[in-house]
Structures are given as C-alpha cells and as structure tokens.
Amino acid sequence: MKQLRVGRGLHLQAVAQQLEVSSSKLSRLETGAVAPRIRDVRDLLEIYQAPDESRARILEWAHDAKEPGWWQPFSAAVPADLDLYISLEAEARKIRMYSLPVSGLLQTPDYARMLLAGVAPYVTSEELDNLIRVRIGRQVVIAPDRPGAPPVELHVVLDEAALRRGTSPSVLERQLVEILARNEWANVTIQILPFDAGFTIPTSTFAIFEPRDVRDGVVVNVESSGQDAYFDTAGEIAKYEQMWQDLMVKTLNPEASVAFVRSLVNSSAK
Numbered sequence: 001m002k003q004l005r006v007g008r009g010l011h012l013q014a015v016a017q018q019l020e021v022s023s024s025k026l027s028r029l030e031t032g033a034v035a036p037r038i039r040d041v042r043d044l045l046e047i048y049q050a051p052d053e054s055r056a057r058i059l060e061w062a063h064d065a066k067e068p069g070w071w072q073p074f075s076a077a078v079p080a081d082l083d084l085y086i087s088l089e090a091e092a093r094k095i096r097m098y099s100l101p102v103s104g105l106l107q108t109p110d111y112a113r114m115l116l117a118g119v120a121p122y123v124t125s126e127e128l129d130n131l132i133r134v135r136i137g138r139q140v141v142i143a144p145d146r147p148g149a150p151p152v153e154l155h156v157v158l159d160e161a162a163l164r165r166g167t168s169p170s171v172l173e174r175q176l177v178e179i180l181a182r183n184e185w186a187n188v189t190i191q192i193l194p195f196d197a198g199f200t201i202p203t204s205t206f207a208i209f210e211p212r213d214v215r216d217g218v219v220v221n222v223e224s225s226g227q228d229a230y231f232d233t234a235g236e237i238a239k240y241e242q243m244w245q246d247l248m249v250k251t252l253n254p255e256a257s258v259a260f261v262r263s264l265v266n267s268s269a270k
Contacts, residue, residue, distance in 0.1 A: 001041075001058065002030040002232075003215050004048040012232055019043055024084050027219075027230055082134070084230065088209045088219055089141050094153040097207040098193075098247055102162045102175055104135050105142050105154060106182050106190070111175040112136065114166055144185055149212070155189045157247050163192070163264055173268045176261055183258060192257040197250040202243045 005015060016026040019040065029040065038059070045055045089095065089105070097103055101115055112135045116128060123131070141152045158179075166172040183190045193200065205223040220231040220240045231237065252260055 001044060001048070002217065004045075004050050004054065005030070006217055006232075008048050010048070012230065015044070015047060018047060023230060024227070027084050027232075085221060085228070086134075086138055088221065089138060089152065091211055091213075091216065092141070092152050092209045093150075093212040094155070094210040095207055096155045096210075096244055097205070098157045098159070098202050098244070099205045100159050100161060101165070101205075102158065102179070103154075103156045105139050106156065106179055107135060107139075108171075108175050108178050109136055110168075110171045111166070111178075114168055114171050118167070142182075142185070142188060144187065151185075151187045153187045155191075157191050157193055157251050160192060160194045163261065169268060173265060176265045176268070179261055180258065180265070183254075189254055190257060190261075191251040191254055192260050193247060193251045194260065200243075200250055201246045202240075206240060206243070208237075208240055208244065 005012070012027060013023045016023045019026065021040070029044075041059060045058065050058070095105075102111060104112070107115070109132055112132045113128070116123075116131055116135075120128070120131070140146055141149075142154050144151055146152075163176060163179075164172075166175075179190060182188050207221045209219045209221070211217065211219075217232055218237050220237055222229045222231070222240075231240070251257070
C-alpha cells in the first residue's frame with residue numbers, strides 16, 4: 001500500500017485526511033501493524049488508482065491479515081504512536097537515533113520504570129508494569145541472536161543529559177554499565193553528545209528508520225510530549241539527514257564515547 005501511495009507522489013497526511021483517519025492509523029495500516037478494514041483498503045486502492053491485478057492481490061492479503069503483534073496483549077497500555085513505532089522497529093534494517101533520555105532499546109527495566117514513572121505519572125501500577133514489559137520486549141530487535149530476522153543495526157547518539165538525569169543514582173549507574181555492555185555488540189554503535197559541544201539543530205528525540213525492504217522507504221519519527229510526528233517524504237527525510245550530519249560533527253567518536261561513559265561509572269562508584 002505504501003509503495004502505491006509513494007508511486008503516486010501522495011503524502012501520508014494528505015491521504016489520511018482524505019480517508020478521514022489519523023496519519024498514525026494510516027501508517028499502521030500500511031505497515032500491517034493493525035488488521036485493516038476491507039472498506040478502508042478498497043478506499044485506499046481507489047485513491048491510489050491501483051491496477052486491477054494489484055487490487056485483487058492486496059484485497060486477498062487484507063482478508064488474510066497477519067496475526068496481531070506480540071505486544072497486543074498489553075494494548076491498553078500501548079498508545080497508537082507506540083504501536084506504530086514498534087512496527088517500524090520490527091521491520092527496520094537500521095535505526096539511527098538522537099535521544100535525550102537513554103534510548104528505549106538500551107534501557108534496563110529499572111531505568112525504564114524510573115523514566116516512565118516520571119513521564120507518565122498518572123498510569124496505574126498495572127499499566128506501568130505492562131509498559132515496561134513492552135519496552136523491554138522491544139529490545140529483541142537488536143539482540144545478536146534475534147529469532148526470525150537479522151538484528152537491527154542501531155546507531156544511537158545519546159545527549160549527555162541522558163547519562164546524568166535520574167532520581168536514583170544506583171539505577172543510573174547500572175544503566176551506564178548496560179550501555180557499555182550493549183556497545184560491545186557488533187550491531188550497536190553508541191556515541192555521546194557532551195554538554196560542551198554546544199547547541200545542535202535537533203532539539204528533541206528523533207529516529208530514522210531504514211527498512212529491510214528498500215521499497216518500503218525511510219520513515220522519520222520525531223517525539224513530542226503530545227502526539228509523535230512521522231515523515232516519509234524526500235524533503236522531510238533530507239532535513240533529518242542534515243540534522244544527523246550536524247550531530248556527527250559534534251558528538252564524541254565511539255572510542256571517546258565509551259571512555260566518557262566509563263568515567264561516569266568510575267566516578268559514581270567512588
């Protein structure tokens with residue numbers, strides 16, 4: 001479906017508006033993260049002016065929609081944005097990310113609890129537990145022994161604030177040790193943007209998802225305190241590629257980043 005839309009030069013948000021659904025719902029439908037309604041699929045095929053042979057094949061796929069994702073048992077605690085985000089992680093070949101907290105794919109359970117308790121203070125204890133299960137479960141995509149698919153190549157730039165912000169020094173110290181351990185994995189690269197690097201073009205967490213199937217196209221996620229934004233047009237992707245290059249100029253190289261994190265661990269142990 002996405003290939004048909006992109007082939008027609010149609011923007012995700014414009015089609016979502018025409019279909020009278022949210023952009024995140026349309027993107028989840030395209031990635032197969034939600035079971036599609038046949039009516040929605042038919043409407044999209046009309047909008048995309050799909051060839052007859054494509055229509056028949058896609059409608060058949062819609063009838064035989066894939067099983068829900070592994071996270072669906074916890075769906076009450078998974079907002080729409082996260083549902084889409086998880087599907088992008090699962091289908092990615094490579095993820096490049098600038099993160100103000102520690103990236104979710106690197107978090108320890110204790111750090112995840114500390115972070116989520118701060119950013120989602122009104123969820124119930126059960127909902128918090130479910131969110132933590134989902135967050136830790138997502139990390140299978142970068143595991144070297146990931147079942148069913150190659151591990152995602154993860155390149156993360158962590159703001160220095162991610163290494164220092166937290167309500168529990170012991171939880172933060174264990175998280176720093178975990179960062180060093182994950183960095184040993186061949187598919188994981190972690191770099192640090194130190195405070196003394198000054199200001200950068202990006203001011204919030206963003207991720208660039210490069211899919212395993214290049215026909216699916218690159219998608220950029222930008223986090224916010226409200227609803228996340230998703231971009232898949234060439235112009236928007238180019239902007240975030242430029243932001244990434246700006247970060248690469250200012251971050252510590254991988255070796256210096258490891259030394260920086262290790263120095264924090266050593267100082268906290270004194």
